[in-house]
Amino acid sequence: MVCSRSWRRLALALVGIGSLTLPGGAIHAQDGGFAACLQSLRGQAAQRGVLPQVFEQATNGLTPDSSILQLLDRQPEFSRQPWDYINGIVAQNRITEGRRMMVQHRAAFERAEQATGVDRYIIAAIWGIETSFGRSKGNTSVVRATATLACYGRRQEFFRGEFVAALQIIGRGHVAPGEFRGSWAGAFGHTQFMPSTFLRAARSSSNAQRIDLLGSIPDAMMSTGNLLREEGWVRGQGWGYEVTIPANLDLTLAGRDRPMPLSQWSARGVHRIGARAFPRASDQAFLHLPGGARGPAFLMLPNFRVIMKYNNSESYAMAVGHLADRLRGGGPFARPWPVSERALSREERLEIQQRLTQVGLYTGTIDGRLGAGTREALQRYQARVGLAADGFPTAALLQRMRQGG
Template sequence: MTTDTHRRGTFGAALALALLSAAPAMAQGSFQDCLRGLEQQARSRGVLPQVFAEATAGLSPDNSILALLDRQPEFSRQPWDYINGLVAANRIAEGRRMLQVHRAAFDRAQQETGVDKHIIAAIWGIETSFGKAKGNTSVVRATATLACYGRRQDFFRGEFVAALQIINQGHVAPAAFRGSWAGAFGHTQFMPSTFLRAARSANGSQRIDLVGSVPDALMSTGNLLRAEGWQAGQGWGYEVTVPAGLDLSLAGRDRPQTVAQWEARGVRRVGGQAFPRRGDQAFLHLPGGAAGPAFLMLPNFRVIMKYNNSENYAMAVGHLADRLRGGGGFVRPWPTAERPLTQQERIELQQRLAQVGLYSGTVDGKLGAGTREALQRFQQRAGMPADGFPTAALLQRLRRGG
């Protein structure tokens, strides 16, 4: 499970890494002090003194990790580049093969959790390429580093202690406890705290093995989504067509309506298909702006976002699941001629929106829902279609003052 970390610019990440590298003795000393401060918290969670001592003996910070802390392609690439990169032909083919190879495990996970097995398979494929890329960074070292340095120390202190709890409970041998640079591990990349909350054995065993057992990983992933509110029998969303003249300011996660209400506004499912559950709540999503494909997103879409707090990630999971099921690509093409804004342009966009009183979030170049809503307000004020999609032309309009 990738963390929803915010990003800083490449220069900021490089500077943080340089500062750590320039003063290894100071960093090492403060690191040991930090670990000593975490020992009591670990003991209060049942971690035995011997387990803590063995896990931290000779432990040093991983100076390369902070350089990665703010890099998250879900928020910096154009949606179509990100989604198409994850929903590639080879991943679709491999996913269909894995659904057959592990049919019994997928069927059991779906039956017991109510979560569509194709969604579980899509998460597995996107997170680790079906187990081929689980990561080779020590989870204990990674979480310890981030517990003692960086912007999210409080969060990662909890993850470090949770990692020790997992070792203490015998789920993972320390030598095999390896994963991503941020501490996510196993076939479907659970953070340690998520493991403690939602991991489940597929066969009722006391030991849960997300690293070596595909059935455990699939069952745990389904259980996590169920715990987050997955609604059995409901999909993740529909590609739709919107009528000319529809008020695009209705788009956004905080403006849901029933599918029947969207139908009354002229929104139709692509291909002339009927909506199977017209009473479901859904929000209109325009990831490529008015010129790209449009979607009605169901509550399960928000559940997928609990795995990774990114609309583009959730779209990739949902779309890959549909392709694994035998579906095709999106009907309406993406506006691929629209170039992505640079990091500096994204920051400038937020700064200018803040200057005119439309944006109050963090100016970090991360163009999420808050920035999109601010852009919609600016577009409404300027008499433009309020799709909230950031473009170079829109930035130029902001530079001119509207």
């Protein structure tokens, strides 16, 4: 989440690593510093075409939002078991409402899919997850949120750009200042675009000059499809397949950096649920075991990685893909999750990374977020000690690590 081509996940993963250095009470004692920080952005704003009167109107009397300090480090995509997160999102009420909304706004989805090539069900799933189909777009001032994060915290440089982008949006007449409200980290609209992402990828469904992501569902659906298209969405391809794997499969083949054609996976005994054929045997896919060897298994297509650019979390991307399938009429996953496995605490997740580092198997950041790098290191450890190398972190595995070896 460090490049300009990332959007909503910047609001979570970047600012969510650690916490801001200022306690909530101290931020008010530095209002003078906040004003000076904003004034230091005047030149950058002018270079991007923000008129002086727009800058003055947006910053006059503006104060930092100390409530943002309490909202960091709350990332359910990374702290809950994948099945808890996915099942919580892909709930029956959301499926029912999503199907109703897709019928009600059929024309908007048809235009977005036709123009961008992105599956309308994926677009609808993102809408449902991000704002419950527009009911929860957020009520925080985007200007105030981005200004606060531009002046406090670890990613000030990034949010300075977002603050200026928010002023550009106002200056171009896309959003009235009083209506420019969204999430605590600056994402806004039906599908929660960061300001810089709006400037890059937002599109009007009717080719109008003004793009309205807050009030226009057609604009929001078109923009979401265009954003995924720009990030590399493959037209006509899905996000992945639930599969069965043979008992003797080498589980070290699992992982994002080990893709192979579906035909090769088939030759190794990996088959689609229900014995259905893969539509295109030449498509590249990687094996994903979000619940370990005892949970459901998936072959993920390149579009899965595109969804992850919306939020850099495999659980989020799976929730989007699964909700899209349910909206289309599909059923739940065929294989049950290992629900008896409890979620590890942050301290336990940190300990796993520390122990993997100590034995030379992990070189990444020790942050408690057990992403692909940590899981690959776990696979190497499991293979070293003769365990099934599924990369799935459990309390039993941590106990085995504590015993040495």
